[in-house]
Amino acid sequence: MVVHVELSEFEQDRLFxxxxxxxxxxxxxxxxxxxxxxxxxxxxxxxxxxxxxxxxSVLEEAQLIVKRAAGRERRIRADPRRIAQARALLDQYEExxxxxxxxxxxxxxxxxxxxx
Numbered sequence: 001m002v003v004h005v006e007l008s009e010f011e012q013d014r015l016f017x018x019x020x021x022x023x024x025x026x027x028x029x030x031x032x033x034x035x036x037x038x039x040x041x042x043x044x045x046x047x048x049x050x051x052x053x054x055x056x057s058v059l060e061e062a063q064l065i066v067k068r069a070a071g072r073e074r075r076i077r078a079d080p081r082r083i084a085q086a087r088a089l090l091d092q093y094e095e096x097x098x099x100x101x102x103x104x105x106x107x108x109x110x111x112x113x114x115x116x
Contacts (some may be wrong), residue, residue, distance in 0.1 A: 015064070015085075017058070018061070018064055019062075019064075019086070021058075024055050027055055027056065032077075032078040032080075032083075036076060038053050
């Protein structure tokens, strides 16, 4: 069964790579409710500013966050459309696996001896 999504294989790889790290998931969570600067984010983590900036870059490459200029600052926020696409992709994978489990259950039920 083939997964039908609007994302290319490359985009899917970037998306799952971005979501693989707990720090990036936390950054995404924080930017879902408010726009923040990388400096504001960096104060929340016990890592360098450069490390936080690198996490932000990975999220931006996966298009999970968007940046906008506000004077000299760059503000970031989660992109709800891309998050919805990620959710739809995961829903499709879940459906594939549910179908496979149902098929396996049916096969196992056929193999059971009938008791009279």
